[in-house]
Amino acid sequence: MHISEGVLSAPVLVTGAAITAAGCGIGLKKLDYDRVPQVAILTSAFFVASLIHIPIGPSSVHLVLNGLMGLLLGWPAFPAILIALFLQALLFQFGGITTLGVNTFNMAFPAIICFYLFAYGVKGKNNLISMGAAFACGFFGILVGSLMVAISLVFTGDPFIGIAKVVVIAHLPVMIIEGLITLFSAGFLRKLKPELLEVVHAKR
Amino acid sequence: MPKDSPLRKKRLSRTTWPSVIFVILVIFAAASDTLAHRVVLFAYVEGNMVFTESYFSDGKKCQNSRIEVFDSSGNKLLEGQTDKNGEFSFKPPKKTDLRIVLTASMGHKDEYIIPAGDLPDGAEGKAWQSDAHGAGEKVFRARKGEEKGAPAGQLTRLEMEQIRTVVEETLDEKLKPIMRLLVKRQNEGISFIGVMGGIGFIFGIMGIILYFRSRKGR
Numbered sequence: 001m002h003i004s005e006g007v008l009s010a011p012v013l014v015t016g017a018a019i020t021a022a023g024c025g026i027g028l029k030k031l032d033y034d035r036v037p038q039v040a041i042l043t044s045a046f047f048v049a050s051l052i053h054i055p056i057g058p059s060s061v062h063l064v065l066n067g068l069m070g071l072l073l074g075w076p077a078f079p080a081i082l083i084a085l086f087l088q089a090l091l092f093q094f095g096g097i098t099t100l101g102v103n104t105f106n107m108a109f110p111a112i113i114c115f116y117l118f119a120y121g122v123k124g125k126n127n128l129i130s131m132g133a134a135f136a137c138g139f140f141g142i143l144v145g146s147l148m149v150a151i152s153l154v155f156t157g158d159p160f161i162g163i164a165k166v167v168v169i170a171h172l173p174v175m176i177i178e179g180l181i182t183l184f185s186a187g188f189l190r191k192l193k194p195e196l197l198e199v200v201h202a203k204r
Numbered sequence: 205m206p207k208d209s210p211l212r213k214k215r216l217s218r219t220t221w222p223s224v225i226f227v228i229l230v231i232f233a234a235a236s237d238t239l240a241h242r243v244v245l246f247a248y249v250e251g252n253m254v255f256t257e258s259y260f261s262d263g264k265k266c267q268n269s270r271i272e273v274f275d276s277s278g279n280k281l282l283e284g285q286t287d288k289n290g291e292f293s294f295k296p297p298k299k300t301d302l303r304i305v306l307t308a309s310m311g312h313k314d315e316y317i318i319p320a321g322d323l324p325d326g327a328e329g330k331a332w333q334s335d336a337h338g339a340g341e342k343v344f345r346a347r348k349g350e351e352k353g354a355p356a357g358q359l360t361r362l363e364m365e366q367i368r369t370v371v372e373e374t375l376d377e378k379l380k381p382i383m384r385l386l387v388k389r390q391n392e393g394i395s396f397i398g399v400m401g402g403i404g405f406i407f408g409i410m411g412i413i414l415y416f417r418s419r420k421g422r
Binding site for chain 1: 242399401417
């Protein structure tokens, strides 16, 4: 899911960087500073998640955890993902510094979508709905992320449907696995610390 | 409430510990296999051919990926596709710095530069047009045939040339695995230190934020 340096054209890079800057601004504004340690832990989870490869399917894919990030963090997922991707680019040469903006947007935007779509369902009283919403959250995080990558790559000249097919199919196993991870994490937190799932990250 | 503080402490540790353990497990899982998510392109010269290998850094080969070769001024010399084993080989059309660019699926890209000096001499010569490995020897034989009856001094020079070719070929052969290992080492972006360092950075940033918050709150 990391787009390398030198693949995208300047307008795409600048647009991505601008949107990411705006997203991080909102994220930092909405960040409840009592939650900073929680954000840090999730950032490190995201940071190491991409080292876990999933040996299924035709391409080389790895965990992303952006659905889980969105579910637990909301808007602060933006700066969290930015930091994690920056360190991945710096230490592992995943992606690149110039593509940081686009890559962050591609991963964080689905996280925010998941937050708005599923956070309410996950924290709800009904167990079955909660489990379903958590699975969908992990699943959609990757699905939307794949589509975002495909959209970014359209501007390199390849047709959208072609790339989208490749990216989405390659990530199908990841979608299912992340769905399960999010399901179990959310179930675990619901039992042990339900207030983490409450939408309390916005400043009151 | 006096009861509040120990309760709070307990609650915190209950949720923090699973997360911390998860992170630690992941670190060890990741560190045990050196995994990385990027493509690596590696090229080397052997005889008069340039061989390229490409793989995702988890070891999976990049199949059917596009390889383009540019000269020093950015003109495209040739392009092709990697085979099942992620390999592609070509005959450099001229002696120049070669910039080999690999474009794999989903926006992955890497490049490798072979300086002109690494390419065999006489790029424009006969040796260059001959396909087979060990072409130098053939050319030498041809030349020798042409120059039958030449003075002894010239023959010695040709013999030297032959020896040099053979030595170079043998060296190429022997050094290839070592070169490969070196490049692989160089390209392995991931290390335990990197993972720990990254996590350290994140918690360092957290510390700085909390520090400034606590000063503000006072």
